[in-house]
Amino acid sequence: MCGDEFLDFVENILLEIRINMHFQQDGAPPHNSRAVSDYLNQIFPNKWIGTHGPIRWTPRSPDSTPMDYFLWGYLKDKVYQTSLTDLEELKNRIGNECEALNVQLLRSVTIRELLHRAQYCLE
Template sequence: MLEHFVKPQLVSDGILNTAVFQHDGALPEFPLIVSDYLNRMLPRWWIGRSSPNIWTPRSPDLTLLDFFMWGCINSHNHRVKITSLHQLCERIVEAVNSIAHDQLQRVFSTMAERWSLCIDK
């Protein structure tokens, strides 16, 4: 998934060297090959267990995906019964595309404030 979807998208968006990839480090998703791959693909731009960057694990209040994105996508997806993987993929894309630019700006601002508070502490 990282090789076939994430990396090409980061390259396409021109942000491969500036995006920060957050890996949750769940045991089923974390064989040594994954951290090796992340260290090669995003040497300074990933956070998670065994990453070169210090971060606070299991902190949903510090992550955009946990405190905003998954809830937004789930509320959109569960309005209609999903009957296939293809339909699920379409609904996820629709959900992401339905997020307003100003809403994302507020989310990013809130996230930066949360990070700043943690740094101060």
């Protein structure tokens, strides 16, 4: 969506919603240019979340899926509990840990983290 399309989109949002609305920018490098920051500052003054925004958000932050904010760190902790001897052992450990994942654990992490992140956005 280019600048004009985005502006048209924003202008069609009810004013009472826009007044309280924040915009979250993703961490893609082209989206962190001065031109993009200036544009967002104009449209959402002090009310946008991004890598270099008034509300800081780390680049490539783990913000939406359990794979991002939980699974990779969990697997890494499990797989590297003891030293590895070779690539084959690494592959086997990753496979074994994936097979051993508890669905209930993933559900609880997903719900807890989603609520936490939604609360953070509201704040």
